[in-house]
Amino acid sequence: MKILQIELNNEFYQVKISTLGAELQSIVGQHNHDEYLWQADPEIWGRHAPVLFPIVGKLKDDQYRYQGQTYHMTQHGFARDHEFTVERQTDHSIVFLLTDSEETRAVYPFKFEFRVKYTLINQLLKVKYEVTNPSTEAPLYFSVGGHPAFRVPLTDDLKFDDYFLRFKPSKSRIQIPLDPKAGIDFDHRTLAPTDVDWQVTHEIFKDDALIFQLNDENEIQILSDKTNHGVTLKTKDAPYLGIWSAYPKQGNYICLEPWWGIADLVDATGELTEKKGINRLEPNETFKAKYSISFM
Numbered sequence: 450m451k452i453l454q455i456e457l458n459n460e461f462y463q464v465k466i467s468t469l470g471a472e473l474q475s476i477v478g479q480h481n482h483d484e485y486l487w488q489a490d491p492e493i494w495g496r497h498a499p500v501l502f503p504i505v506g507k508l509k510d511d512q513y514r515y516q517g518q519t520y521h522m523t524q525h526g527f528a529r530d531h532e533f534t535v536e537r538q539t540d541h542s543i544v545f546l547l548t549d550s551e552e553t554r555a556v557y558p559f560k561f562e563f564r565v566k567y568t569l570i571n572q573l574l575k576v577k578y579e580v581t582n583p584s585t586e587a588p589l590y591f592s593v594g595g596h597p598a599f600r601v602p603l604t605d606d607l608k609f610d611d612y613f614l615r616f617k618p619s620k621s622r623i624q625i626p627l628d629p630k631a632g633i634d635f636d637h638r639t640l641a642p643t644d645v646d647w648q649v650t651h652e653i654f655k656d657d658a659l660i661f662q663l664n665d666e667n668e669i670q671i672l673s674d675k676t677n678h679g680v681t682l683k684t685k686d687a688p689y690l691g692i693w694s695a696y697p698k699q700g701n702y703i704c705l706e707p708w709w710g711i712a713d714l715v716d717a718t719g720e721l722t723e724k725k726g727i728n729r730l731e732p733n734e735t736f737k738a739k740y741s742i743s744f745m
Contacts (some may be wrong), residue, residue: 457567468533471533474498485744528563561582563578610651658704663690
């Protein structure tokens with residue numbers, strides 16, 4: 450199948466999305482012609498905004514067990530490397546669909562329908578995930594998440610460390626430690642002062658992603674006192690948020706990642722049904738999740 454690049458346009462933005470992984474490729478302002486997405490330098494990190502499914506993060510030893518059988522799966526799952534079909538399209542929205550196949554069932558023994566919808570409404574880009582269990586008998590276990598990478602700095606006259614992160618509502622949040630080799634250290638989570646702005650430096654990512662537990666509606670912004678340009682990501686129901694940029698390699702981007710799932714804990718049993726943050730979907734049911742992106 451030929452990989453296609455789909456465009457959505459309105460008076461504010463031009464958005465490009467690939468059928469490979471249903472991945473955002475570009476978000477350009479129609480008036481200022483600024484590119485807001487990281488442009489995937491393969492020497493640093495060769496992706497733009499991968500969609501994470503059917504797992505988020507890394508499995509212990511890149512494997513899991515289900516009904517007595519062991520399956521191998523690499524970080525963030527396989528959807529980001531699979532071709533989606535275009536199910537529906539208008540000038541301002543598009544729905545991508547991925548379904549199970551002989552190839553997916555070799556590593557993930559479930560029937561599924563996974564839809565990714567992008568909708569451009571004025572100055573807002575809405576992203577929606579739908580996971581449907583078409584089975585009439587068996588439950589479906591999965592995680593899903595977003596991984597969009599935003600250019601930082603957003604303008605060429607500024608530097609990476611001219612920016613800060615702002616969390617709304619202004620309150621403390623639980624931060625979860627991550628050991629890149631061992632996994633999520635859930636037992637040693639702490640209360641992080643996200644009621645104040647966080648200065649951006651490459652060094653804050655020296656231990657990999659910053660991970661927070663969320664409750665209810667949250668906004669995360671990338672801002673600078675030196676420009677009016679910024680990014681806002683809003684989510685209503687994501688239980689986790691990852692914030693990441695490559696280190697020690699350094700790229701001019703920051704990923705804001707709403708997750709409905711999380712990497713394996715350091716003491717994970719390896720059983721998929723026992724995995725922290727896993728979602729269980731009964732036969733013929735549909736799970737829905739969404740977030741939105743806006744720019745200044």
